[in-house]
Amino acid sequence: MRRSAANLKLCQRSEVVSSPPVNSDLTCPLSLQDLDVGELFLQASDSRDVEKKPGRRRRLWAGLGLLVAAGALALLTGLLVWHFHLRQDVQVTKLYVGSVGIGGRSFRADLEEPASDGFSILAQKVRAQLQQIYSQNSVLAKFYKDSTVQAFRSVPDTWCSVPSSLLTESLRVSSEGDSQLDGMVAYYESEFELPVVQLSSLDKAMASLEATGSQRGRLLRTNAALISGVSLGALDPRLTRTNMSGRTVHPNVADFSEKAPISVHVRKNGHIDSPGFPDAPYGPNTAQKWQLRADPGHRVRLDFHTLILEDDCEQDFIQIYDSLAPIRPRLLTEQCGYPRGSLSFVSSGNVMLLLLVTSQDKNFPGFRVLYSQVPAAGGDCGGTLSGERGSFSSPFFPANYPPRADCSWTVQVPEGRLVKVQFQTFSVGKDGSPCLHDYVTIDEERLCGSQSESSVFISQSNKMRVSFRSDRGLVYPGFSAQYQAYDRKKHLILPLQAQLLCFT
Structure with a gap:
């Protein structure tokens, strides 16, 4: 029979107090062989069941927090050092593409070929003019590298017309007294190399140059020629994978x-x-x-x-x-x-x-x-439209209308009638825009974006004025409209007649 530790204590106590009772199941003293030694000692609890002390846990989390804070501070310090010191030394290349009007030059066929001598000679003069123009601005002069001329084209005489008295001797046309001069346009690309932190200053300087050169009648006088009508813009970043000299701007697309x-x-x-x-x-x-x-x-x-x-x-x-x-x-x-x-x-x-x-x-x-x-002349538009009905549309419809369109129609129907205009198609300018670039005006109300086919406009008299304007930029499909004479009294009676027919 197995004997427990409790029985052992009972036997030890009975030896001192009295003799064990007769026929007792317990016999004392007991030997170690009669005992289950494993039951004499309590087993130690599993260490995983021992709960950690709260103070130790708090110290652990506090240490981790200090490590994270120290790492974040080191990262922030490194970024600030890079931004204010190292980043200033990062050089970038930025390209601008533009056009300039040149007074006193007649366009020749050989200027269409970049390999011709005439093209090379005139291109070199334009490059010299651009360098002189940039030298008048401290920011442009500091970071300017070079320019290339990409093409020439002719323009109407009135585009670059300037008094011959303003021209230098080298550019004076053969007709000394002629105040209307032939002109042309040069398209160019200019390269600037500068620290990345100076990019905004460069953009402001170029915007100021365009504002000065594009003012009507404002001429930029240089030693080599007379420049007017400056227009420019930063080259689309997707087109700047290489620059003019062939050096890679973005190394990953060499x-x-x-x-x-x-x-x-x-x-x-x-x-x-x-x-x-x-x-x-x-x-x-x-x-x-x-x-x-x-x-x-x-x-x-x-x-x-x-x-x-x-x-x-x-x-x-x-x-x-x-x-x-x-x-x-x-x-x-x-x-x-x-x-x-x-x-x-x-x-x-x-x-x-x-x-x-x-x-x-x-x-x-x-x-x-x-x-x-x-x-x-195929893009001519506008005029007076009369009769009981008719139609009109944006220039070259259904093709996208051209830039710089300017049309004005006066729609006139017989006395006592009103003008009703309904658009079959209307896509002028970008949806949601404030109608500042491309738009249609109907009796002082501007329309742009997309209009539904149900868009109907009725005048207050027998005349309606409709105009259309487009700027120099993005173009859209345009519009097609129909007009007809509208009898207000007749259209007010028709619904009543229809109701009477329904009740008979």
Whole structure:
């Protein structure tokens, strides 16, 4: 029989007090062999069950908190040191693209070819003028590196007309007394290298230069020529993978290839294909420009037959500019993916730039675009519209309207009637914009964005004035509208007649 520790104590006590009772189950003294030694001692509790003391836990968390705070302080200190000391030494390259008007120069055919002697000579003079202009501003003079001239074009005489008395002898035209001078436009790209912390100062200085040079009648006098009509903008960051000298601006795209511009005359109808189209997809990391020119008195028109690019405008895209250089304020449209809607575009003058940019991955079929020239007068719009009914639309509709359009219609119907105008299509400017750039005005009320087909406007008399304006930038499909004479009394009676018919 097993005997417990309690029985052992009982036996020991009985030896002292009295003899054990007869026939008792307990026999004393007991030997160790009769005992279960494991039952003589309490087993130690599992260490995992022992609760830690509260003071030790608090000390542990306090130590961890101090370590985290010290690490955060060290990181913040390092960032501040980098920002105020090391970051000031980081040099970046920034490119600006612009155009300048040149008075007293007649455009010649050889200036269309960058390889010609005439182009090189005049380009060198323009570079000297730009350097002199930049030298008049301390910020621009400090960080300016170089400029390249990308193209020349002619302009109407009145665009750069200045009194001949203001010209230097080297630029005076043959007709000494002529106060209306031939002019031309030079498109250029300027490079600046500066610390990254000075970028905002550079942007302000360039904005000030454009504001000065673009004021009507304000001329920038240099030793070499007379400059007017300065227009510029920072180059699209997606186009700055390489700079003019071929040095890589972004090292991670060192294999980016910017090809020489292709010059295209659109006098005869033709088409442009993206590289490889239609047999193969376009290549990776490529920028290709097509400079299109029409005859004087004509506009350039592009109609896309096929357009299939990557559906991400940060990777692959086309851009169309109302100029011969990618000046941001002259951007007409940017497309990527497989766009729908109107893909016809018309220039405001006789030049246009088509640009294709591709990334490293996901090459697609590309595009085919048809080109032609149309008479500049084809964009004429406005006038007086009369009769019981008729229609009017934005210039070149259903193509996207051109930039710098200015139209005004006066719609007149017989006396005693009102004018009712209803838009079948309306897409003018960006949705949600305050109608400051592209807009339609109906009796002093401005309209822009997208309007539904149910948009109806009724005049208060037998006349209605409708005008349309577009700026120099992005273009949209435009509008198509119908008008008709409206009899207020007749239309008020018709609903009552309909009600009477329903109750008979």
